Amino acid sequence: MLNQKSDLPPPELSRKSRRKGRMARIAVHAGSGRGNMPQALRRIPAYALLDEESLTALEEQADWILSRIGVEFRGDDTALALFREAGATVQGARVRFDPGHVRALCATAPATYRLHGRDPARSVMLGGDHVVLMPGYGSPFVTDLDRGRRYASLEDFRNFVKLTYLSPWLNHSGGTVCEPLELPVNLRHLDMVYAHLRYSTQPFMGSVTAPERARDSLDMARIVFGGFMDSHAVIQANINVNSPLVYDGTMSGALRAYAAAGQSVAISPAIFGGAMGPVSQPAVIAQTLAEGMVGIALTQLVRPGCPVVLGSFHSTMNLKSGALTFGSPEANLSTMALSQLGRRLGVPVRSGGGQITAANAADGQAMQESSTAMLSAILSGANQIWHAAGWLEGGLTMGYEKFVMDLDHCGMVLRLIEGLVVDDESLAREAYLECGPGENFLSARHTLRHFEQANYISALPEAGPYETWLEQGSRTAEQRANARWKAMLAAYEAPAIDPGVDEALRDFIDRKKASTPERWHE
């Protein structure tokens, strides 16, 4: 039930294209990194919010949307032709599907697959009970307590790649972790992709904002991974739907480019209820499923077996003030429901957002919204949780202090999903035979044997007792987090890379920059 396809062996792309000895090449490029950190596996049950009747009603609603209303693919005749050929009804840009048709087209998508990092030890599994956390995505601003809020730069981008690489809890380098705004809009993807490949060895996301940028990202990945990527996913694309029910040609073009290359395609409807869809969450959930399934169907028409992720992102509105809200109870319910629906579809699920918030600083509001959104996502069984660290201001800003505070909570939720092992050792009968009623267990043999590993230990400085805290300036958690990211960056060492590969990447970038007129606006 948990994963309808989990009995199958992990299909690393289609079986036809599998090759032997694939690890040999990748190993050459593997950096030394910080060693092999095992990816998290959820060992506790996924929370099942909705019953069968509600789930079926939502799936029927998605089918109704796709058959009665349809989805528009604007400016992409290739996509329209593929859908027409598959039996859909195409009128202008509008595509409609008989009930059940889109779901059937999704059937070739793998339930689980490996997304490879430059270091094989950093590769991750997507789907099933596997959990992948990655940093925030897309912020034009960054902030820290020393320099304040400012436009993001390439230096900030590199910093967040490094901080992510250094974290024991994030196992995906992300994509546009922040926008390096000092670089031309049509060339900055080159430096972003290079930063992921050079300063990290984890899986990452390529550019999708124009067809040639998607191709550049794939070409750069090929310099590192070579023919290995013909049959293995080594790069991921985030395809945003123009909700409601529209794919623009840029996004569907990028989708087709990554799908043709057999790379991981995450379809991300982002629906703000009341704006890009109805104001009620069940409608938003079904619309997300409809929009997501159509994108997945297109990947499978381009390349059957293409690895995908069903994404979702929900914001709600304070319908009194009109302000967007994040981590709201309504959005968290939608996150929970979509994890269930994604499992039933049999594909990996990206949660509606990890540690997201509308707050401008890493204050109480920020951490309350962030941590409840994260806990909802991870308990629901989401496989890939985006925006797990750094997000502020509804995504406008990546915060350095917020990043390390979020990291700490990532560690906690990963501890949570390990669950409890109830066995003779954890039940500790010997401790009761040693320490009777009224006695202290601090020096019990069982305590001494386990105290170092028993509880999650935060990497952030503690507040300490009130008096100490007061003497030290009553520093908030945000203030106490300030030193942490600096210490992490100071300890960073770039992973090794084959000098020839590095040179080839730099040559590629130099040639592109030399041959392409700079553009500063899309």
Add this chain to the structure above:
Amino acid sequence: MLNQKSDLPPPELSRKSRRKGRMARIAVHAGSGRGNMPQALRRIPAYALLDEESLTALEEQADWILSRIGVEFRGDDTALALFREAGATVQGARVRFDPGHVRALCATAPATYRLHGRDPARSVMLGGDHVVLMPGYGSPFVTDLDRGRRYASLEDFRNFVKLTYLSPWLNHSGGTVCEPLELPVNLRHLDMVYAHLRYSTQPFMGSVTAPERARDSLDMARIVFGGFMDSHAVIQANINVNSPLVYDGTMSGALRAYAAAGQSVAISPAIFGGAMGPVSQPAVIAQTLAEGMVGIALTQLVRPGCPVVLGSFHSTMNLKSGALTFGSPEANLSTMALSQLGRRLGVPVRSGGGQITAANAADGQAMQESSTAMLSAILSGANQIWHAAGWLEGGLTMGYEKFVMDLDHCGMVLRLIEGLVVDDESLAREAYLECGPGENFLSARHTLRHFEQANYISALPEAGPYETWLEQGSRTAEQRANARWKAMLAAYEAPAIDPGVDEALRDFIDRKKASTPERWHE
């Protein structure tokens, strides 16, 4: 499965003692209050962390503790006699039970029951899918941004009773919401109980710190509720276990006093793993169950059918620094497990703690620990969640700003447990027929019909967009919360009370104070 006894009609104490026309008398004393706020009902499934095998192993461990190690009742020969008479093995203060015996003794405890408020509209159900939230308990300090941290006073106590009464989300007035330290230790319970009865109409907790204080609390309740309380629960007692595995005579005496009066008895083991029990959570969970069941068994020996609550409170330790941690993943797992075990025992469950934190201020750490502990408790299906608002510093301090920030999150989790109603109206097909692909739903008829009620709306001021927020002084959520509790207190109006009842309460207090020498230390 969810509630083994839920098919039975709610047993309001034992059936023999039920009376007709009981609401007549209570209605006389009912204050006008702010109207009938419906109690929350969890409409989403309780999260089932553990499987049958683990649950059985934990129950067997509790039985092993009770049979092999036993529990001590120190200084309470009456309790020892009751247990001996029931067939337990008593040696000195130590009581041991055959496996299954204690659970069998608990069988007469009701699975659900009503805890009555002075205003019948404020009465609550305990058990089943009902949820009761109450404020923090026991803090010697209070803090707010204007006056800073200080010893708690009776004024603070009254303020928190009033704030609780005014909140739409808390439906229990609590007990020692903070300690009025300017009053003599042996008399302050009189003013506390009076504050609950006079400034609120919600259910509340009486004193347990000495047998005569328990009797005073019951006597004062009788002035308000009269003979109604012979057969209905109108007051609750918090019985702390001296973990590991000890009940001191004061607590077991108070337990017997409340149980003899047929009032609600909450048994609260508070186990800090590694100190009052082994360092591993499964051991802590089983020990909590063992300690809790023994207390419940004693209530049933005193008065079969006595309404109870299985409580728990877990703190973990940062085993590097020795500091206590709250809202940790390990403690949250224990909260989840104990909700399951309590349902299997067939009694209402008090969660391990609502919005608890070790932080000294309502900063990011405070709200992250608090909100994840709360979400864990409420998803696990806990029936009564203590410390749902105000807690700071591991319970040393009640914070005014923290209180209203926590209230806001209480509203959110209560929205969350309403779940999603998937029906024609929420699926909003008409909205899609009105607004097609690419169109905005803001002015759709469906949106206009629902926008006011669609999403939870916070009562706290929003941060606003960054520029506005910066202009207004970059105020943290804690700073923005400062005005809220003052506005609430300013709007407070005391509920009506029968003048004769009020006079009788005051007379009782005056006589007690006049006849009792003051004591300043226990």
